[in-house]
Amino acid sequence: xxxxxxxxxxxxxxxxxxxxxxxxxxxxxxxxxxxxxxxxxxxxxxxxxxxxxxxxxxxxxxxxxxxxxxxxxxxxxxxxxxxxxxxxxxxxxxxxxxxxxxxxxxxxxxxxxxxxxxxxxxxxxxxxxxxxxxxxxxxxxxxxxxxxxxxxxxxxxxxxxxxxxxxxxxxxxxxxxxxxxxxxxxxxxxxxxxxxxxxxxxxxxxxxxxxxxxxxxxxxxxxxxxxxxxxxxxxxxxxxxxxxxxxxxxxxxxxxxxxxxxxxxxxxxxxxxxxxxxxxxxxxxxxxxxxxxxxxxxxxxxxxxxxxxxxxxxxxxxxxxxxxxxxxxxxxxxxxxxxxxxxxxxxxxxxxx
Numbered sequence: 506x507x508x509x510x511x512x513x514x515x516x517x518x519x520x521x522x523x524x525x526x527x528x529x530x531x532x533x534x535x536x537x538x539x540x541x542x543x544x545x546x547x548x549x550x551x552x553x554x555x556x557x558x559x560x561x562x563x564x565x566x567x568x569x570x571x572x573x574x575x576x577x578x579x580x581x582x583x584x585x586x587x588x589x590x591x592x593x594x595x596x597x598x599x600x601x602x603x604x605x606x607x608x609x610x611x612x613x614x615x616x617x618x619x620x621x622x623x624x625x626x627x628x629x630x631x632x633x634x635x636x637x638x639x640x641x642x643x644x645x646x647x648x649x650x651x652x653x654x655x656x657x658x659x660x661x662x663x664x665x666x667x668x669x670x671x672x673x674x675x676x677x678x679x680x681x682x683x684x685x686x687x688x689x690x691x692x693x694x695x696x697x698x699x700x701x702x703x704x705x706x707x708x709x710x711x712x713x714x715x716x717x718x719x720x721x722x723x724x725x726x727x728x729x730x731x732x733x734x735x736x737x738x739x740x741x742x743x744x745x746x747x748x749x750x751x752x753x754x755x756x757x758x759x760x761x762x763x764x765x766x767x768x769x770x771x772x773x774x775x776x777x778x779x780x781x782x783x784x785x786x787x788x789x790x791x792x793x794x795x796x797x798x799x800x801x802x803x804x805x806x807x808x809x810x811x812x813x814x815x816x817x818x819x820x821x822x823x824x825x826x827x828x829x830x831x832x833x834x835x836x837x838x839x840x841x842x843x844x845x846x847x848x849x850x851x852x853x854x855x856x857x858x
């Protein structure tokens with residue numbers, strides 16, 4: 506009898522230990538999931554820090570110098586600004602394929618209004634910003650009022666704006682020398698200044714300000730909460746009193762305005778006004794947003810994550826270039842990161858469900 510009772514006691518103790526292990530394991534997974542769900546920018550931040558450490562370990566001072574690290578910021582400033590616009594749209598469960606075209610045609614309007622029509626450069630910049638905003642409003646109206654799919658609407662807008670860009674500019678580039686001599690304000694965001702051993706541009710400052718302001722607005726204002734609510738469930742948002750149509754139109758309008766700012770920064774970055782510049786900005790912005798942990802299904806993510814996503818691309822690009830690796834490795838690694846980011850998002854949503 507004693508042997509039997511001892512065996513049962515040992516079995517029960519072993520079962521309790523296994524159950525305890527399972528609970529600890531599940532508890533750890535739950536905590537990780539909760540952290541990723543509440544702080545979407547956590548994964549891209551970890552990837553960014555890891556990438557910096559790895560490249561710093563292998564390349565040493567060549568990568569860890571203030572010049573190299575601030576060069577990354579200079580290289581990603583345009584993509585970072587456009588990614589902020591793309592983030593707003595994707596948070597509403599939409600997508601904007603026209604962001605790059607809006608940025609470029611806004612820069613062309615600024616240049617042409619200055620040099621073709623002789624308007625004061627300040628007024629030309631204002632018209633360029635207004636033009637980008639109006640295109641965004643048009644996109645928003647078609648999506649919100651006409652109920653057309655965002656992918657189709659912005660695909661069409663991309664083609665229209667791209668064609669209008671070449672037709673209006675007659676495919677002519679306004680040279681850097683002419684801008685510097687007659688309208689230096691157009692190149693303002695490309696102007697550099699030193700801070701210690703680091704070199705910054707005003708375009709980088711604009712990108713950082715945009716990220717900070719949009720992060721605050723999305724977290725602490727009613728409009729920001731409405732953006733998340735529309736992306737999460739537009740029907741439920743409508744029932745709770747959110748004006749879904751007005752919110753969507755405002756999101757696309759703000760996105761258009763931000764893209765126009767990117768167009769201004771683009772002039773400063775390349776020095777000239779070129780209708781052929783920024784052709785890949787739509788893809789690059791989506792890449793930064795996805796790697797940055799913003800869900801393509803809407804309602805989850807942060808502008809800060811998109812900023813980290815843009816920096817990750819910049820770190821990989823510069824790190825591989827300094828190491829002498831083939832440029833194709835950059836595309837390969839970025840592709841892996843995109844798939845991994847979507848897989849993590851699906852896992853978070855599955856566990857949450």
